[in-house]
Amino acid sequence: MTKNTNYIKRLIFSVLAVALMSVPGAALAQSMPDAIKKDMLETGKKVYFKRCVWCHGVEGGGDGPSADRLFTRPRNFIQGTFKIRVTDSGELPMETDLIKTVKNGLQGSAMPAWGEFLSENEIVSVVQFVKSLVQDREWDDEDEEVNVQDFGTNPWGTTGPYHLGVPQADIDAGKEVFLKNKCFECHGGEGRGDGNPTMKDDWGFPIVAADWTQCWNFRGARRDPFNPFNVVRTITTGLNGTPMPNFKDQITVEDRWKIAAFVNSLCPRKNIDPLTNKPIPDFLIQSVYTEGQVSPMIDDPSWQSPDTDSRIVPFSDEIKDNPKRHYIAMAGQITRGKRNFDPKTDDLWVTSRWSAEDNAVYYLVEYHQRFMSQDPEYPDAVAMQWPAKLQDLFGAEKPYFIMGDSKKPVDIWKANFMAQDYNATNAPKPEGYKLKTSVEEFVGLGFDAVSTKESESKVQVVDSIYKQGRVKIMFKRNLKTDGEFDVQIPTEQFIPVSFLQWSGRDKEKDEHMAISTWYYTILKPALPASLYYMPPIMAVVFVCFQGWLIWMTKRTRKMYDEGKIKRDELPK
Amino acid sequence: MNKGLISFLVFVVGLAVFHNAIFPIFTPKEIGWVLNRYVYFLLFVAYVIITNLILRLKPPIAMTALFVWGLGFYFYKFVLYPPIPWTLFITYMVMWSIGTFLFISQDPETFREFRKPIVKTIVGEYKFAQIIVMIAMPILVGFATYNTIYPSYQEPVELRTVHPAPPATTKVHGKTYPLESTNNPFRIDEQDNYKDSFPFLDADKHEYMKYVTEGGTIFFQNCHYCHGDQLNGLGMFSHVFNPTPANFIDPGTIAMLQEAFLFWRVSKGGPGLPNESTPWSSAMPPWEEHLNTEEIWKVILFEYWYTGWHPRTFGTEGAEG
Numbered sequence: 100m101t102k103n104t105n106y107i108k109r110l111i112f113s114v115l116a117v118a119l120m121s122v123p124g125a126a127l128a129q130s131m132p133d134a135i136k137k138d139m140l141e142t143g144k145k146v147y148f149k150r151c152v153w154c155h156g157v158e159g160g161g162d163g164p165s166a167d168r169l170f171t172r173p174r175n176f177i178q179g180t181f182k183i184r185v186t187d188s189g190e191l192p193m194e195t196d197l198i199k200t201v202k203n204g205l206q207g208s209a210m211p212a213w214g215e216f217l218s219e220n221e222i223v224s225v226v227q228f229v230k231s232l233v234q235d236r237e238w239d240d241e242d243e244e245v246n247v248q249d250f251g252t253n254p255w256g257t258t259g260p261y262h263l264g265v266p267q268a269d270i271d272a273g274k275e276v277f278l279k280n281k282c283f284e285c286h287g288g289e290g291r292g293d294g295n296p297t298m299k300d301d302w303g304f305p306i307v308a309a310d311w312t313q314c315w316n317f318r319g320a321r322r323d324p325f326n327p328f329n330v331v332r333t334i335t336t337g338l339n340g341t342p343m344p345n346f347k348d349q350i351t352v353e354d355r356w357k358i359a360a361f362v363n364s365l366c367p368r369k370n371i372d373p374l375t376n377k378p379i380p381d382f383l384i385q386s387v388y389t390e391g392q393v394s395p396m397i398d399d400p401s402w403q404s405p406d407t408d409s410r411i412v413p414f415s416d417e418i419k420d421n422p423k424r425h426y427i428a429m430a431g432q433i434t435r436g437k438r439n440f441d442p443k444t445d446d447l448w449v450t451s452r453w454s455a456e457d458n459a460v461y462y463l464v465e466y467h468q469r470f471m472s473q474d475p476e477y478p479d480a481v482a483m484q485w486p487a488k489l490q491d492l493f494g495a496e497k498p499y500f501i502m503g504d505s506k507k508p509v510d511i512w513k514a515n516f517m518a519q520d521y522n523a524t525n526a527p528k529p530e531g532y533k534l535k536t537s538v539e540e541f542v543g544l545g546f547d548a549v550s551t552k553e554s555e556s557k558v559q560v561v562d563s564i565y566k567q568g569r570v571k572i573m574f575k576r577n578l579k580t581d582g583e584f585d586v587q588i589p590t591e592q593f594i595p596v597s598f599l600q601w602s603g604r605d606k607e608k609d610e611h612m613a614i615s616t617w618y619y620t621i622l623k624p625a626l627p628a629s630l631y632y633m634p635p636i637m638a639v640v641f642v643c644f645q646g647w648l649i650w651m652t653k654r655t656r657k658m659y660d661e662g663k664i665k666r667d668e669l670p671k
Numbered sequence: 672m673n674k675g676l677i678s679f680l681v682f683v684v685g686l687a688v689f690h691n692a693i694f695p696i697f698t699p700k701e702i703g704w705v706l707n708r709y710v711y712f713l714l715f716v717a718y719v720i721i722t723n724l725i726l727r728l729k730p731p732i733a734m735t736a737l738f739v740w741g742l743g744f745y746f747y748k749f750v751l752y753p754p755i756p757w758t759l760f761i762t763y764m765v766m767w768s769i770g771t772f773l774f775i776s777q778d779p780e781t782f783r784e785f786r787k788p789i790v791k792t793i794v795g796e797y798k799f800a801q802i803i804v805m806i807a808m809p810i811l812v813g814f815a816t817y818n819t820i821y822p823s824y825q826e827p828v829e830l831r832t833v834h835p836a837p838p839a840t841t842k843v844h845g846k847t848y849p850l851e852s853t854n855n856p857f858r859i860d861e862q863d864n865y866k867d868s869f870p871f872l873d874a875d876k877h878e879y880m881k882y883v884t885e886g887g888t889i890f891f892q893n894c895h896y897c898h899g900d901q902l903n904g905l906g907m908f909s910h911v912f913n914p915t916p917a918n919f920i921d922p923g924t925i926a927m928l929q930e931a932f933l934f935w936r937v938s939k940g941g942p943g944l945p946n947e948s949t950p951w952s953s954a955m956p957p958w959e960e961h962l963n964t965e966e967i968w969k970v971i972l973f974e975y976w977y978t979g980w981h982p983r984t985f986g987t988e989g990a991e992g
Contacts, residue, residue, distance in 0.1 A: 145869075149869075153870075164891045209900065382826045430911035430912070496946070499950070507951070627822070634820075645805055652790060
């Protein structure tokens with residue numbers, strides 16, 4: 100009986116919805132939430148208890164065994180609060196929303212994409228079971244309504260994967276909307292999520308605003324991170340359970356697409372690995388040869404390069420010879436000693452130049468850090484790690500990547516820094532904060548055997564700044580030094596290098612840190628002069644060869660014609 | 672229209688259609704006896720031969736040679752799977768080119784026919800072709816020289832042994848385990864009996880599921896960051912590390928190993944690897960530092976339960992999925 104009335108009710112709703120949609124301007128499609136398909140619950144339960152229970156918990160409270168070591172925590176289903184929806188704020192999601200979430204996962208969190216792992220039937224079933232875990236709301240309650248929002252359409256017709264070609268005027272207009280609606284209060288002046296350090300979700304757990312410059316970590320990226328629709332959806336529906344409200348009344352649909360254009364323009368286009376949904380790391384850091392002296396100023400034009408891959412958007416002419424920004428993937432150090440399960444930094448961006456005249460190499464290390472430490476006991480820090488005895492390594496051999504081992508020491512250049520006059524709750528400060536830096540050099544013989552070098556520090560931090568959520572540290576060191584445990588940097592050779600990073604605000608220190616694996620760096624030589632004279636020479640040589648060939652062929656012909664030599668005879 | 676030109680168009684347009692429209696059909700996820708890339712290639716060859724025969728195109732020998740050579744190039748570059756390294760590709764193509772040359776020089780007639788257009792181009796009877804070739808070739812040579820001299824750097828390729836030879840014994844928490852005769856103390860029953868059991872819910876009913884639940888709990892507190900929620904080696908930190916974390920779903924990992932091998936690998940982690948397995952960059956912790964012996968065995972039990980693989984044991988040929 101109830102099923103029948105439900106059906107009629109839904110019919111009326113859909114008729115109403117169609118009627119509403121045909122009225123110009125009205126765009127809401129109102130209906131009941133999709134009811135639970137009870138016949139699928141048994142399969143769903145099986146899938147849930149095999150695959151999902153470990154994070155989401157036995158009752159779906161987001162309190163499985165893994166939950167306490169995850170940031171962001173797994174979803175608590177009990178209240179029916181779902182973030183990624185096409186329905187209005189506070190409403191239950193459509194079933195297709197949940198199916199898409201299961202299929203695509205939630206990027207930037209531990210929730211993987213199940214689309215290739217489970218069958219369609221298993222996915223739909225487990226979604227039914229998840230819906231049945233919602234205790235505080237009823238999917239067939241007549242007071243529950245869902246209004247599918249109007250998102251308009253992509254006005255520029257851009258296509259994936261990179262969605263390039265949005266006119267600059269629209270991006271600029273989007274920035275105006277961004278300023279007018281004060282998005283920076285949470286997302287920061289340049290969208291790195293560095294606006295508000297005190298936010299909590301509905302359950303009182305701390306959470307942070309999205310970093311727009313890392314769109315591959317958007318939970319709603321749906322494995323299509325550069326698609327502006329993701330942003331339009333979030334602005335239109337808000338994220339239930341978080342401080343992110345919807346802006347559908349403040350911002351028109353057209354303007355939402357413009358703000359999406361602005362937000363997406365901040366995200367560097369990188370080749371995304373379809374398996375991990377993260378940019379593919381640049382495993383070779385190329386240090387560019389520089390005539391004369393290298394400028395030790397971060398703002399110098401010679402250091403300007405976009406984060407975007409130059410193979411996707413070529414560098415403009417002024418900067419085409421500048422070194423590229425290399426993407427270094429970072430994770431928590433979860434191997435030895437005190438482990439770091441919730442690192443605050445996901446990646447570093449490294450740019451390098453060297454100069455023979457200077458006899459020095461420079462590494463500009465940048466990373467996103469929403470909030471800096473204000474506690475001098477726990478300063479923020481970033482370090483470069485090198486094999487201390489490069490000359491003793493054979494083949495691919497390297498020291499242990501977590502601060503070396505007893506046989507193969509590492510040389511660690513660590514920059515400690517505190518932002519000056521900084522308070523995490525300050526309004527965005529476009530000119531940035533000066534950093535008070537100090538450099539320490541360590542010899543590592545294991546994560547628990549790190550000692551400060553006795554010799555005077557030869558590594559310098561020549562320039563540094565913390566600006567709009569981004570730390571920039573420029574290291575400089577001479578290629579050759581006289582310390583026993585100093586790496587001696589050769590040119591034109593692959594040198595292993597890796598990166599360590601500590602978030603002071605998270606009270607990280609020693610082996611409680613973020614870490615990269617071993618990368619390589621190479622000091623590239625100047626372009627050889629032969630590059631400019633050899634190609635024409637080879638072309639001229641080839642022209643001569645062609646002339647000789649013509650002359651020879653013609654001569655042979657003539658000799659045939661004059662009967663001086665006989666042609667090869669064909670068989671009769 | 673010139674028959675040679677038609678033949679050329681038949682080849683080029685056919686290749687474009689085959690490669691873009693038909694090739695995807697023949698490369699599905701599940702490879703079949705008919706739907707595979709080699710059948711596709713044979714079909715394309717048959718298409719070229721049959722259309723030329725039916726239309727009586729009789730392309731000049733130089734063009735036939737070009738087709739034959741092109742078919743070889745296409746096969747080695749795009750059809751053959753898995754892709755071969757470029758050094759091998761060059762070796763194959765040299766042999767293929769020699770074969771093509773033998774084909775055209777099989778008798779003086781075909782060889783002369785083959786040379787005819789080339790000679791005519793060189794001496795200038797095909798004036799237009801001569802001008803194009805004589806100008807284009809030196810420019811190409813110049814560019815090729817530039818590309819060869821221009822320094823480019825790729826990170827060195829490093830090979831490593833994925834499954835190193837295990838030691839005879841391993842000492843964990845003060846106790847020595849001989850790898851050959853050590854079994855999982857928690858494997859108290861046949862795993863397949865619990866395929867459809869529920870962790871947590873059935874933990875009180877069956878002792879086996881209690882161990883699976885405990886193992887899973889440890890896995891999802893410690894291991895999933897790298898080995899992934901799906902045990903496929905794609906955890907949230909997996910992209911950071913090189914070597915990438917092991918994929919337990921793959922038939923080449925735990926499915927072909929004994930539990931004692933896993934016990935050794937889990938206990939000793941990256942630093943316990945021999946040099947040929949690059950112990951310096953493995954992010955695998957020596958778990959004896961974080962877990963006790965029982966916890967290690969329970970995690971191993973869980974990994975087999977979750978993936979459905981059976982550990983390799985002595986006296987049997989291998990595992991079943």
